[in-house]
Every structure is written in structure tokens, then in C-alpha cells.
Amino acid sequence: MRAFLAGVRIQFWLIRRQPDDLLTLCTIPFTAVIMLSVVIHAIRPDLVTNALLAPALIGLWGFSIGLAGEVIESERWVGTLNPSLAAPTEMHSVYFGRIMAVMGLGVIPLGETWLLG
Amino acid sequence: MRDQLRVLKHSAIASWAEFTAFYTWKTWTFTWLSRLLIQVCFYALIGRMIGSVDYLLVGNAVAIMAIDACVVILLAIGERRSGTLSLMVAAPSTHLTIYLGRGLIHLVSGVVASVTAFLVLPPLFGVHLPWPQALLVPVLITAVGLSCYCYGACVASFVLGFPAARWLALNISYLTLMTFCGVNVPTDFWPDWVRRVVSFLPMTHGLTAMRALIANGPASTVVTQVVLELLVGAAWFALAAVGFNRMVRRGRRDGSIEFGA
Amino acid sequence: MGVRVIDLTRSFRKGKGWRPKGPEVTALDGLTLEIPDGEVHGLLGPNGAGKTTLCKILSTILLPSSGTAEVLGYDVVADAHEVRRRIGIVFGGEHGLYWKLSARQNLRYWAALYKLTDAEGDHRASELLARLGLTAKADDLVETFSRGMKQRLHLARGLIGDPKLILFDEPTIGMDPVAAHDFRRLIGELREEGRTILITTHDMDEAEEVCDRVTLIDKGRVIATESPRGLAQMSSLHRWVEAETTADVTHLPGVVAVESRAGFVRIKTDGDASARRVIDFLLDNGVRSVRAVPPTLEDVYLDLIGARGMEV
Numbered sequence A: 001m002r003a004f005l006a007g008v009r010i011q012f013w014l015i016r017r018q019p020d021d022l023l024t025l026c027t028i029p030f031t032a033v034i035m036l037s038v039v040i041h042a043i044r045p046d047l048v049t050n051a052l053l054a055p056a057l058i059g060l061w062g063f064s065i066g067l068a069g070e071v072i073e074s075e076r077w078v079g080t081l082n083p084s085l086a087a088p089t090e091m092h093s094v095y096f097g098r099i100m101a102v103m104g105l106g107v108i109p110l111g112e113t114w115l116l117g
Numbered sequence B: 001m002r003d004q005l006r007v008l009k010h011s012a013i014a015s016w017a018e019f020t021a022f023y024t025w026k027t028w029t030f031t032w033l034s035r036l037l038i039q040v041c042f043y044a045l046i047g048r049m050i051g052s053v054d055y056l057l058v059g060n061a062v063a064i065m066a067i068d069a070c071v072v073i074l075l076a077i078g079e080r081r082s083g084t085l086s087l088m089v090a091a092p093s094t095h096l097t098i099y100l101g102r103g104l105i106h107l108v109s110g111v112v113a114s115v116t117a118f119l120v121l122p123p124l125f126g127v128h129l130p131w132p133q134a135l136l137v138p139v140l141i142t143a144v145g146l147s148c149y150c151y152g153a154c155v156a157s158f159v160l161g162f163p164a165a166r167w168l169a170l171n172i173s174y175l176t177l178m179t180f181c182g183v184n185v186p187t188d189f190w191p192d193w194v195r196r197v198v199s200f201l202p203m204t205h206g207l208t209a210m211r212a213l214i215a216n217g218p219a220s221t222v223v224t225q226v227v228l229e230l231l232v233g234a235a236w237f238a239l240a241a242v243g244f245n246r247m248v249r250r251g252r253r254d255g256s257i258e259f260g261a
Numbered sequence C: 001m002g003v004r005v006i007d008l009t010r011s012f013r014k015g016k017g018w019r020p021k022g023p024e025v026t027a028l029d030g031l032t033l034e035i036p037d038g039e040v041h042g043l044l045g046p047n048g049a050g051k052t053t054l055c056k057i058l059s060t061i062l063l064p065s066s067g068t069a070e071v072l073g074y075d076v077v078a079d080a081h082e083v084r085r086r087i088g089i090v091f092g093g094e095h096g097l098y099w100k101l102s103a104r105q106n107l108r109y110w111a112a113l114y115k116l117t118d119a120e121g122d123h124r125a126s127e128l129l130a131r132l133g134l135t136a137k138a139d140d141l142v143e144t145f146s147r148g149m150k151q152r153l154h155l156a157r158g159l160i161g162d163p164k165l166i167l168f169d170e171p172t173i174g175m176d177p178v179a180a181h182d183f184r185r186l187i188g189e190l191r192e193e194g195r196t197i198l199i200t201t202h203d204m205d206e207a208e209e210v211c212d213r214v215t216l217i218d219k220g221r222v223i224a225t226e227s228p229r230g231l232a233q234m235s236s237l238h239r240w241v242e243a244e245t246t247a248d249v250t251h252l253p254g255v256v257a258v259e260s261r262a263g264f265v266r267i268k269t270d271g272d273a274s275a276r277r278v279i280d281f282l283l284d285n286g287v288r289s290v291r292a293v294p295p296t297l298e299d300v301y302l303d304l305i306g307a308r309g310m311e312v
Ligand SMILES: Nc1ncnc2c1ncn2[C@@H]1O[C@H](COP(=O)(O)OP(=O)(O)O)[C@@H](O)[C@H]1O
Pocket: B254, B255, B256, C012, C013, C014, C015, C025, C026, C027, C045, C046, C047, C048, C049, C050, C051, C052, C053, C054
């Protein structure tokens, strides 16, 4: 559990230092506007909910796939993956923590599109 | 001029070498190209749902090229990381030319992706392209690509001073094009002022030309719109040149161009 | 004149962002310096003395706050373009190369940027690769190179445009002794080719060996410009006596410091008269060998700038 929390903390800390990682959050308004413009232009008010839900799901999906993959990828990039695989603490839970932190952030898009609607 | 072209050539060769060190054609196809094609399919499916599959398919098949064309924005950080920015500024060549050459490979990648989308996807969605006009599709895509590339270079010239914002700048740049330039809905869907702004963005006129071509529209419309697209590109190119000079001047003034990294 | 710098000042504002608001630091403070054509000139000074700042201004990537700097007769601000065609830049460390390209690709790329035609560029790249002993690895990616090979390639890169003035900013930092030795030989060759060289360094031995003249700077100001020997004479204040002896000389008048190691002592005295007194005393008190030596550049440096500069 300690390792898990350490993982969560390190991930938030990294994201704070690298605002680029928060990017998906900024792409969502664009996707939402695209979807909305499409359904409004087609005069399909019944699809507005879908149009708003879709970007949120895309956000969640893109965020988790992109970042969670990147956690492992960038770790290897920095060259810490190998030492930490050999480290005594169970690194899996650290990774799990980091990835969960990313997923947690991925929920923000839901709120974001809800607000836009 | 010969010098400039040689610089362009060599920086394109260098970027090709770096690109192929990163991608093989297989990894490019299965990661990058497939990701772009899926994006087009996604929007085409939405199009099918609301009954305008050809509009969204054509729009998005062209639009995916903008992503690659704007990747030039990311290159600034590369020069800083490898510690070559100072050497580039201290070399007796135009910075903009060097920079444009280094991103050229991504423009090519984008044009190839877009053309592939036009080859593969229309039959899948039952969209018919008129023959032999369809042969001009790659030409139009290249024209749009060039003008998106100049637009990207202009954004890049500003990001050079704020490398931390590069991803944000990249995404906002191409998403703006994808949202407002007639990719998914005609530009007259938007309020007047948006439409006026959008006519100065790349893609708008190129897409109009593309749609006219595919709808067997008058040749004059196609030609005028392509020319307008290229003019927009030229304007962005001029802005990029100004932007680069400004950024280099600013760097020389505040000392942010470092030896090393 | 290779380099002419008159009353050059450059200050920076500390802090980050579009308009840094921190306090102002003066990196160069009215620096004046002349380097004739064909001279190898050393720039010595502690960290933060302003050495890199001067190199940056001379290489046109930094503007002066005031004063003028000319390179080969061209002003670094007004005629930056003319300056750029004629200078080469080499800084220490492994940066300044594209790691995903081969050595030859790197050089060809820079050759084009220095306006060489393709044929000239190929020729010059091969020539420089041979000169720096990289021919065997010419077509390998730079990322597979050892540190030393990267540094040699960086040197080759600096020479690609056939520069008349070469700026070296701490080029030997992190070089192993063999590489550093080769580097000094290369500097000798470049001097024979008639190039002007400005080299900043922390390594006194290096400066003493390769430089025609050195300039000591501190806090952005020139303290002295002289030949390494002349500088030593200038601070004749201190004379060293080296002797193989066990005798104790610390009580003699004029002895400033004594370093002894395994029966061998170095005695720092405050002048010629004191040195003579020490030698006489030693000759009377049993000594196997004794000699007076002028101060080394390092002594002068320590004397004029203080020990703080030696911390890297
Ligand atoms: N870009 C910069 N921004 C702020 N201060 C700087 C900058 N470059 C140099 N300085 C300051 O100027 C002084 C001289 O630096 P530098 O020329 O790098 O010294 P040296 O190379 O002799 O070690 C230092 O105090 C340094 O902190």
C-alpha cells in the first residue's frame, strides 16, 4: 500500500512538472465543439447527449491509454525500469499506483464535458 | 537561392535519417498511419449516422494531414535538447530554411497518410470519387499540406521561446483547423466573424476546392480556391519568417540561447 | 586584428519568464581585449567570471548591453552575418550533435549550413573525419560513440566552415588525458594554419602549454593580459624554491609557505632576496638538490584571483 501511494504521488508530481501531460484535458472542448456542430448542423437534437458524452469517453480512453502506456515507456526511457524491476519493494504496486493516478485524472474529462453541456 | 535549396535539402536528409531511426515503414504503418485512418473512420461513422458520410469522410481524410504538418512545432525542443540551437543560430544560413527542412519529412508523412485514406476508405464507406478527377486529389492534398506546414512553422517560431508549451500549441493548432475550417460542417455554420477568421486559415479554401473537385464542380472554383489556399500559405510563411527573426532576436537579447543543452 | 573588444558590458536579469524581474547581474563589466590574427589566446577565470558570456557575444548568439566587439574586422551586432561565416564554435561536453545521425551525416549537414557545395562538403567531411581519427566510425550513429569520439566529432563540426577564428569554450572538460593531449596537438596544428583561437579553460597546464597569451578575468573585468611567462614574471612577488631536503626552513624570514612531500619540499618565498636566503641556508644545512623556480600560471592565478576560482 505504501508503494502504491508512492506511485500515485510520484505521478501527480511528474504531471505537475510537465503540464504537457494534461493535454487531453484541453483537447476535449475542441472534440465536444466538433461533435456538437455536427449534430446541430444535421438538426439531430436527439444526438446532443451522445455528442457530449463521446468526447468525455474519448478523453478518458485517450488519457488512460496514452499516459498509462507512457508511464512505462518513459520510465524505460529514463532508464529506471531495469533497476526498479530488480528492486526489493514490489514495483508492480508502484506502477499500479502511478497508472491509477493517471486514470483518476482521466475522470476529469467527464466533469468537463458535463459542464460544457 | 541555390544555397537555400541546398540547406533545405540537407536538413531534409538529416530529418529523414532521424525519422527512419525512429520508424520503420512497418511501425509507421501500424502505429501512426492506422491511428490516423481509424480517426477518419470514426468521423465517417458519425457521418453515416447523420446521413452525410461523404462530407465527413472527405473532410477528415484531408484533416489528418494537418496533424503531421503541424508536428514541425515540436522540433524546436529537439534543437534545444541536442544543444544545436546555438550552433544553428551562429551558422551563416537562414534559420527558417533550416527549420523548414527539418520538418519536411513529417509533411510528406502527412500527405502520404491523407492520400492513403483517399485510396482505402471511400470504397469501404460506399463513397464514389469521380474519375479521372480523382487523380488530382494528391495535388490538392499537397497544396493544403504546404499551407498547413507554413502555418505550423509560424506557430513553431513562437513556441521556440516557450518550449514547455509545445504539445499544447501543436494540439490547439491542428484542432482549430479540424474544428472550424469546414472539415465536419461547412464554414457557414459558424457566426460571421468566425468565418472571416477562418478564411485566413489553411485548409478552408483547400477543402472547398477538394469538395468542388469531387462533386464535379466547375474547374474555375477548384483553381481559385487552390490559389487562395496557396496564398494563405504564403502569408503564413511570411509570418513565420518574421516570427523566427523575432524569436532569435529575443533569444540574443535575453541570453536564452545556450551553448550546450 | 582577430578579435577587438572595447568596453564590453553585458548584464542579465535573473529569473524566468517573458520579463524576468529578478536582480540584475553583470556578467561582463567594461571588458577590453585585443587578440591579433593567428594568436592562441587563453581566457582564464573562475566560474561565473563571464568567459562563456564573452564567447557567446563573439559568436553572435548574444547581444552586448553596451560596448563593441569586432571579429576579423566585422562588428558582431551590425555585421553578424559576416562574422558567422568566419567563426567556428566548439564547446565542451557531448552536446551540439544529432545523435540519430552518423558522423558523416552530421558533418555534411553542417557543411550545407556553412554554404559549402555538396562536393566540397563531402570532401571536407572526409578530410576532417580522417584528421580526427574517426574514419572507421564515419558511418555509425553518433549515439553509439564514446564520449571522446563525440568530442572529436564536435571539433570536426567546428572546423567544417574553415573558420578564421575558433572559439573554444572549455573544450577539454571531461576529456581523458590522452584525448586532452591530442587536443593540444590539434591546437598547435590549427595555429600553424594561421587561425586565431580563443580558448577558455580552467586547466592552467593546458593554458601554459598552448597559449601565446592569456587573459585573466574575474567578475567580468580583465585583471591581466600577458604571455604565460610574462604573467609569471609580473607576479615576481612570489618565488618558489624546490629542494630535496629534510631541513626545516619555516623559521626563515620571507618564507610564506612550505609544502613537503616525501623528502621533497616546495618553499614559497616573498621575493628574490628571500629565495636567495633560503637557498643559502639549505646549502649550509645539507641538501641533495635545490633550484629556484618561477611561479607557474597556477600560482599567478591563485595569487591574483584567489583559491575560489579553482573550484569547478
Ligand atoms: N542567460 C543568463 N541569464 C542570467 N544570468 C546569466 C546568464 N548567462 C550568464 N549569466 C550570469 O553571468 C555570469 C557569468 O556567466 P558565464 O559567462 O557563464 O561565466 P563562466 O563561463 O566564466 O563560468 C554568471 O554570474 C551567470 O550567472
